[in-house]
Amino acid sequence: MKTKLFLLLLAVGAFCAVQPAQAHHAFAAEYDPMKPVTLNGIVTRMEWANPHGWIFMDTKESDGKVKHWTIETAAPSQLSRHGLKKADFTDGMTAVVKGYQGKNDPGLANGRTLVLKDGRSFYIGSVGGPNDGAEPQ
Amino acid sequence: MSCFRHHSGAAVVLGAMCLLVGCSKPAPEQAPPPAAPPYHPVASIREVMNSVIDPNVDVVWNAVKTVIDHGKPTEHAPANDEEWAAVRHSAMTVSEGANLLMMPGRAVAPPGAGSLSPGIELAPDQVRALIDKSPGGWNQFARALQDSLQPAIAAIDKKDAQALFEAGDKIDEVCESCHQVFWYPASGASASAVPASAPAPAR
Numbered sequence: 001m002k003t004k005l006f007l008l009l010l011a012v013g014a015f016c017a018v019q020p021a022q023a024h025h026a027f028a029a030e031y032d033p034m035k036p037v038t039l040n041g042i043v044t045r046m047e048w049a050n051p052h053g054w055i056f057m058d059t060k061e062s063d064g065k066v067k068h069w070t071i072e073t074a075a076p077s078q079l080s081r082h083g084l085k086k087a088d089f090t091d092g093m094t095a096v097v098k099g100y101q102g103k104n105d106p107g108l109a110n111g112r113t114l115v116l117k118d119g120r121s122f123y124i125g126s127v128g129g130p131n132d133g134a135e136p137q
Numbered sequence: 138m139s140c141f142r143h144h145s146g147a148a149v150v151l152g153a154m155c156l157l158v159g160c161s162k163p164a165p166e167q168a169p170p171p172a173a174p175p176y177h178p179v180a181s182i183r184e185v186m187n188s189v190i191d192p193n194v195d196v197v198w199n200a201v202k203t204v205i206d207h208g209k210p211t212e213h214a215p216a217n218d219e220e221w222a223a224v225r226h227s228a229m230t231v232s233e234g235a236n237l238l239m240m241p242g243r244a245v246a247p248p249g250a251g252s253l254s255p256g257i258e259l260a261p262d263q264v265r266a267l268i269d270k271s272p273g274g275w276n277q278f279a280r281a282l283q284d285s286l287q288p289a290i291a292a293i294d295k296k297d298a299q300a301l302f303e304a305g306d307k308i309d310e311v312c313e314s315c316h317q318v319f320w321y322p323a324s325g326a327s328a329s330a331v332p333a334s335a336p337a338p339a340r
Contacts, residue, residue, distance in 0.1 A: 026254075026258065026316065026317070026320070026321040028254070028257040028321070028323075029253070029254040029257045029258060029321075044206070044207060045204065045205065045206050045207070046204075047202060047203075047204050047205075048202060048203040048204075048205065049198065049199065049202035049203070049204075050198040050302065050305035050306055050308075050309055051198055051305070051306075051308075051309035051312070051313075075306050075309055076302075076306065077303070077306040086203055086205060086210060089205040089208065090208040091207045091208025091209070092207070092208070093208070127313045127317070128313070128317065128321065
């Protein structure tokens, strides 16, 4: 039994070892197109970085608990192309993100649209997302 | 005098004949079989990606970014010669690593390994089939990766953080394009997306 457990842990470790956290994967490898989410909360942090941006958002669950979300966005150049600016991320800002939940991490999402409190809406989807009409033609 | 002329004329003729014989092509010989390449790929493409390309391109990408924490932006960029040198090291590693991807005879994944995301990412034998179907296209993408690093290296040499950030975006475009053709063709791209000007295959 112990041997089997050891081999299992070894296999899991080996699998993790070849999957860097930042490795490039297709949308479908990381996110579930059958799990659309609408996140309404407070943006606490934005990483304006290549190859993807990351929005960190706190939402309030129905039981009152705060849930922390990490939301992948397109590359910064794409965000800029759609009109989003770094200056749009202000302290205490509320926003609505529509996207798809991670397959293995329930706190991970791939963002498709970001709507700010002033009503401005931005496409933030990364390459390879579902053809759900979010991307402007 | 005339005897000398006669002898000298004969010498010229003899010399010309020698030259003709000496300059004529030797009898055709069988071309030697091409020598086996001196290199020997050890790692698979997946291992090269995980061990060489990905960790180093992450260094290039992460070198310049803006983190906005509760509305307060903090710019991140190499701050001294040592940090710029570290980024250059990684950029150069990715640039040369692209050559490793083009080397013929390299397996797609270690023996017995399967898809990392079955049903989404192709299995190694399927990736192999696509590469074999379009080796020129494969090489084209590898060269495009290499070329995409050159603006990054130029930006590093100028210690131009903004230019490095913009170069990072171009590198990402090349990565995504190749992945969609050879690893995730179901996501929309196909081998026909490879530019027609692809260089001749290395094999």
